Amino acid sequence: MTEPMQVSGExxxxxxxxxxxxxxxxxxAAVALNEENLLPMLKIYYSRLFPYRQxxxxxxxxxxxxxxxxxxxxxSFTYPNDIYSRWNSFKTVATLKEHLIDGVPVKLDIxxxxxxxxxxxxxxxxxxxxxxxxxxxxxxxxxYDSVRTCCEGATVCHCCWRFMAAAVxxxxxxxxxxxxxxxxxWVYSGRRGVHCWVADENARQxxxxxxxxxxxxxxxxDGATVDFGPYHHPMVKKxxxxxxxxxxxxxxxxxxxxxxxxxxxxxxxMLPAAMSESLHEEWQKSSLSGKHKWxxxxxxxxxxxxxxxxxxxxxxxxxxxxxxxxxxxxxxxxHVSASMGHLLKSPFCVHPxxxxxxxxxDPQHAxxxxxxxxxxxxxxxxxxxxxxxxxxSPVAETTDDGEDDDSSKSTLKQTNDIxxxxxxxxxxxxxxxxxxxxxxxxxxxxxxxxEASEAASLGSDP
Numbered sequence: 397m398t399e400p401m402q403v404s405g406e407x408x409x410x411x412x413x414x415x416x417x418x419x420x421x422x423x424x425a426a427v428a429l430n431e432e433n434l435l436p437m438l439k440i441y442y443s444r445l446f447p448y449r450q451x452x453x454x455x456x457x458x459x460x461x462x463x464x465x466x467x468x469x470x471x472s473f474t475y476p477n478d479i480y481s482r483w484n485s486f487k488t489v490a491t492l493k494e495h496l497i498d499g500v501p502v503k504l505d506i507x508x509x510x511x512x513x514x515x516x517x518x519x520x521x522x523x524x525x526x527x528x529x530x531x532x533x534x535x536x537x538x539x540y541d542s543v544r545t546c547c548e549g550a551t552v553c554h555c556c557w558r559f560m561a562a563a564v565x566x567x568x569x570x571x572x573x574x575x576x577x578x579x580x581x582w583v584y585s586g587r588r589g590v591h592c593w594v595a596d597e598n599a600r601q602x603x604x605x606x607x608x609x610x611x612x613x614x615x616x617x618d619g620a621t622v623d624f625g626p627y628h629h630p631m632v633k634k635x636x637x638x639x640x641x642x643x644x645x646x647x648x649x650x651x652x653x654x655x656x657x658x659x660x661x662x663x664x665x666m667l668p669a670a671m672s673e674s675l676h677e678e679w680q681k682s683s684l685s686g687k688h689k690w691x692x693x694x695x696x697x698x699x700x701x702x703x704x705x706x707x708x709x710x711x712x713x714x715x716x717x718x719x720x721x722x723x724x725x726x727x728x729x730x731h732v733s734a735s736m737g738h739l740l741k742s743p744f745c746v747h748p749x750x751x752x753x754x755x756x757x758d759p760q761h762a763x764x765x766x767x768x769x770x771x772x773x774x775x776x777x778x779x780x781x782x783x784x785x786x787x788x789s790p791v792a793e794t795t796d797d798g799e800d801d802d803s804s805k806s807t808l809k810q811t812n813d814i815x816x817x818x819x820x821x822x823x824x825x826x827x828x829x830x831x832x833x834x835x836x837x838x839x840x841x842x843x844x845x846x847e848a849s850e851a852a853s854l855g856s857d858p
Contacts, residue, residue, distance in 0.1 A: 441776065445819050447823050455469060475502060503748065508529035529737075546651065564759050579837065593743075659723075
């Protein structure tokens with residue numbers, strides 16, 4: 397039996413809208429949704445639009461061992477009034493679908509895979525520890541409040557989305573090149589941030605100490621302070637190479653780095669005292685643009701370095717990199733990534749405050765992704781109604797392979813309702829950028845293992 401317990405919810409409160417950020421205004425769904433109409437809409441969403449087939453294909457990892465990776469997986473649910481239910485597990489995706497439709501949770505979280513079904517955890521008083529779990533990263537926009545000037549708190553606009561795009565670009569490079577990882581799923585959280593799910597088999601086996609080490613490797617930020625450690629790691633240089641064009645071409649002007657008192661003060665604080673005072677006096681009298689001031693700052697740093705008694709001061713050389721990282725380097729929620737047991741919001745959830753779907757996005761086009769244009773729950777239901785009006789002929793609801801959808805067994809064959817709405821685009825991105833490459837890799841590895849096993853067997857025959 398599942399044991400509900402009272403916990404607090406996400407705790408994110410819609411911040412006061414900024415007059416200077418027109419695009420940060422609350423979407424229509426966020427205004428329209430309330431406790432009375434949210435649950436009926438969610439029931440329809442879970443019944444007709446949640447992509448069960450694709451989610452099962454991912455979470456089972458094409459398992460042939462009685463789908464252990466799925467049935468031993470923990471799911472948690474948040475219900476109205478912050479009622480939180482942990483330690484749920486399901487033998488089949490059909491039973492998960494049934495539970496979502498009947499219970500109508502406002503939030504679904506995905507946890508690790510255990511040695512037995514998670515719902516049986518009380519039968520194992522000892523050693524009931526996770527056996528595998530995707531490595532997850534969580535980045536929230538409000539952690540950038542010390543450097544963004546267009547919005548604050550949970551409010552997001554297309555301008556400050558560049559901070560998220562910068563974080564995605566850095567983590568894409570680092571995780572793929574430095575760690576050799578291939579299967580990264582990027583998901584918009586529905587309101588103010590992004591999640592990354594790393595699904596490579598070797599990464600899913602990483603222990604907590606290994607995960608903490610990876611987090612330490614990736615962490616350069618201590619609040620708003622940049623810490624490069626005792627030496628300038630090559631990873632820093634590679635990250636700065638990714639971040640520099642974003643900072644110089646967009647952040648300086650869009651966030652008014654040299655004009656806004658908050659960011660201007662932060663920037664000056666990162667310079668040697670004499671240099672800071674000199675530039676401040678000059679800029680107070682100057683009408684130079686932010687980009688021109690940045691060029692002037694770079695030249696001042698280079699000039700000061702050359703005048704160093706040692707011939708060149710390497711510490712001055714790092715100032716420029718530190719400024720770029722202070723404004724654009726990923727600000728990770730380290731607690732989320734450091735433990736196998738941490739649960740994270742499922743892709744394709746509906747954010748109860750904005751009504752937006754937690755949609756996957758293409759990391760190669762993260763800059764073009766606009767969180768304010770993400771498909772919303774009321775919008776999806778309107779699209780279903782519009783489709784029905786245009787196609788009034790009574791047609792038996794079918795699965796995507798043309799079979800009648802008349803039993804729970806058809807759950808894995810998601811109905812064509814998805815194709816009638818904006819969910820189709822989100823599912824297409826999920827399949828193209830993540831699920832199909834992952835499935836192809838798994839099958840190729842299994843063929844390789846089978847061939848190796850057959851070759852070994854033939855070699856051992858007398």
